[in-house]
Amino acid sequence: MIRMNKYMIIGGLVLLSCSSCAPALRSREARKAVPATYSGSMDSTDVAKTAWRTFFRDAHLQSLIDSALANNQELNIMLQEIDIAKNEVRARKGEYLPFVDITAGAGVEKAARFTRDGTVEHDLEIDEGTEFPEPLPDFMIGASASWELDIWKKLRNAKQAAVMRYLGSVEGRNFMVTHLVAEIANSYYELMALDNQLEILRSNIAIQQDALAIVRQEKLAAKVTELAVRRFEAEVLKNRSMQFDIQQRIVETENRINFLVGRYPQPVARNSQSFNSLAPDSISAGVPAQLLTHRPDIRQAELELAAAKLDVKAARANFYPALRLTAGVGLRAFDASYLTEPASLLYGVAGDLVAPLVNRNAIKAAYITANAHQMQAVYDYERTLLKAYVEVANQVSNIDNLRSSYDLRAQQVEALSSSITISSNLFRSARADYMEVLLTQRDALESRFELVETRKQQLNAMVDIYQALGGGWK
Numbered sequence: 001m002i003r004m005n006k007y008m009i010i011g012g013l014v015l016l017s018c019s020s021c022a023p024a025l026r027s028r029e030a031r032k033a034v035p036a037t038y039s040g041s042m043d044s045t046d047v048a049k050t051a052w053r054t055f056f057r058d059a060h061l062q063s064l065i066d067s068a069l070a071n072n073q074e075l076n077i078m079l080q081e082i083d084i085a086k087n088e089v090r091a092r093k094g095e096y097l098p099f100v101d102i103t104a105g106a107g108v109e110k111a112a113r114f115t116r117d118g119t120v121e122h123d124l125e126i127d128e129g130t131e132f133p134e135p136l137p138d139f140m141i142g143a144s145a146s147w148e149l150d151i152w153k154k155l156r157n158a159k160q161a162a163v164m165r166y167l168g169s170v171e172g173r174n175f176m177v178t179h180l181v182a183e184i185a186n187s188y189y190e191l192m193a194l195d196n197q198l199e200i201l202r203s204n205i206a207i208q209q210d211a212l213a214i215v216r217q218e219k220l221a222a223k224v225t226e227l228a229v230r231r232f233e234a235e236v237l238k239n240r241s242m243q244f245d246i247q248q249r250i251v252e253t254e255n256r257i258n259f260l261v262g263r264y265p266q267p268v269a270r271n272s273q274s275f276n277s278l279a280p281d282s283i284s285a286g287v288p289a290q291l292l293t294h295r296p297d298i299r300q301a302e303l304e305l306a307a308a309k310l311d312v313k314a315a316r317a318n319f320y321p322a323l324r325l326t327a328g329v330g331l332r333a334f335d336a337s338y339l340t341e342p343a344s345l346l347y348g349v350a351g352d353l354v355a356p357l358v359n360r361n362a363i364k365a366a367y368i369t370a371n372a373h374q375m376q377a378v379y380d381y382e383r384t385l386l387k388a389y390v391e392v393a394n395q396v397s398n399i400d401n402l403r404s405s406y407d408l409r410a411q412q413v414e415a416l417s418s419s420i421t422i423s424s425n426l427f428r429s430a431r432a433d434y435m436e437v438l439l440t441q442r443d444a445l446e447s448r449f450e451l452v453e454t455r456k457q458q459l460n461a462m463v464d465i466y467q468a469l470g471g472g473w474k
Contacts, residue, residue: 022316022319022364022367023364023367023368025367025368025371026371026375027312027371027374027375028375028378029378030305030377030378030381030382031382032292032385034288034289034291034292034385034389035288035389036287036288037287037288038285038287038288038389038392038393038396039393039396039397043284043286043287044286044287044290045284045286046284046285046286046287046290046294046469047283047284047285047286047465047466047469047471048286048290048294048466048469048470048471049294049471049474050466050471051474052065052181052471052472052473052474055466055471055472056181056185058188058271060188060268060269060270060271061184061185061188061270063269064184064188064261064268065180065181065184067261067262067263068180068181068184068260068261068262069177069180070262071261071262071263072180072260072261072262073262074176074180075173075176078169078172078173078176079173081169081172081173082166082169082170082173085162085165085166085168085169086166088162088165088166089159089162089163089166091162092155092158092159092161092162093159095148095155095158095159096148096150096155096156096159097147098146098147099145099146099147100143100144100145101144101145102142102143103140103141103142103143103144103330104140104141104142105138105139105140105141106137106138106139106140107137107138108135108136108137108138109135109136109138110134110135110136111136121134121136132334133334133335136334137334137335138332138334139332139333139334139335139336139339140330140331140332141330141331141332141339142328142329142330142331142332142346143328143329144326144327144328145325145326145327145328146324146325146326146327147324147325147326148322148323148324148325149323149324149325151320151323152317152320153313153314153317154313154314154317154318155314157310157311157313157314157317158310158311158314160310161306161307161308161310161311161314162307164303164304164306164307164310165303165304165307167303168299168300168303168304168307169300171296171297171299171300171303172296172297172300174296174299174473175295175296175297175300175473177296177472177473178296178467178470178471178472178473179467180260181467181472181473182463182464182466182467182472183260184257184260184261185463186459186460186463186464187253187256187257187260188257188268188270189275189278189456189459189460189463190253190456190460191250191253191254191257191268191270192270192271192272192275192278192456193275193452193453193455193456194246194250194253195250195270195272195275196272196275196276196452197246197449197452197453198243198246198247198250199272200445200449200452201239201242201243201246201445202243204239204441204444204445204448205236205239205240205243207420207441208232208235208236208239208441209236211232211424211437211438211441212229212232212233212236214424214427214428215228215229215232215434216229218427218434224434228434231434231435231438232434232438235438235441235442239445254266254267254268275452275455276452276455278455278459280399280403280458280459280461281462283396283399283462283465283466285392285396285465285469286469288389288392290469290470291385291388291389291392291469291470292385293470294469294470294471295384295388295469295470296470296473297384297388298381298384298385298388298470301377301380301381301384301385302381304377304380304381305374305377305378305380305381307377308370308373308374308376308377309374311370311373311374312367312370312371312374314370315363315366315367315369315370315371316367318356318363318366318367319356319360319363319367320355321353321354321355322353322354322355323351323352323353324351324352324354325349325350325351325352326348326349326350326351326352327347327348327349327350328346328347328348329345329346329347329348330345330346330347331344331345331346332344332346388468388470391464391468392465392468392469395461395464395465395468396465398461398464398465399458399461399462399465402454402457402458402461403458405454406451406454406455406458409447409450409451409454410451412447412451413444413447413448413451416440416443416444416447417444417448419440419444420440420441420444423436423437423440423441424437
């Protein structure tokens, strides 16, 4: 009868706990569907599968990336975050295993004579003719254990959520690597472009100085006025001033690369003479579904979503009863020599069943908060997937448009370069005025600058689509 009453009490606690346990919450699954193609092509070849060392064949650029992967401070901070997440997994795993403590202690106590303990000790003997010592020593050595039975998988779900976040932190590190590799490559190509623009400017200054000498001779011959001389002088001075602007940009770009590599400012080795021959490779974007496996940020968002779902399950388990077992065994005596006696043995076992009954607002709030985090993870996953698709689609279009733009700008440079000689010859024969020569030289310089800029944009687009497809971290 007593056993039946015990089971009824336990059942009643469970029913009270589970009745209207968790509030109904709104939730939904993340949408993972993406368009079938980017621009109508169904080619499944994806450049993201290519290792960065194969994608970037410039030896100087490879050396910079290698140094950055070893020395970049932000990346090394991320590695410590991974270790922190790994330790969180270990801590969560330990929570659903038994806790065992070893205890040893010694003490002494003097009970007052006219108290219950004092009277008992005075009237009783340990053995015949042996009274209790005064004061009374106390020696103890033992072990105690406690174990919360994870009957609702609350602790195991929390541990699995920590595992998901650890894996997510690894993907976060991979995503940072893709950004780091792309940023170094883009800065490297920018540095090469600046070198070429500086060289173009210097050669153009030489041409303008020759033209200035001709104008001065023409002035001496009274064919032009002082105004022409001053305009050509101003143009030469303007371009000489531009040299220092470009040199400053070169210094800043070098230092940006040095910062990413994790070193103090120093010259960056590069082969700028090969810049004009760097024809962007044809890029195979594959199909959008491959983003789910190649993009580290999408993989990280998916793992964070899985962790958030497990957090909801763990929070829901707080509404159910928790069963905890405790046990202890040891030896205790007032004399250390008695600790080896069987009579000094003591032990105990107990079980507690605890269920939330009144004022469960904190539990409900934690459950609702966990669900809100889950919904955030759903939207974050969808946003990350949409952003990835848009980035690739933009770069696919950008590469095509830049290719056409570069071809036309190259024709423009060719036409303006030949017009410099024509305008100079016409000026000598008095068939063109000095402004035509001046404007032709200015347009030719701008067109050559724009051609270099377009080539740099092509190389940047190649790097950006490689990153957008999820390449660079393998």
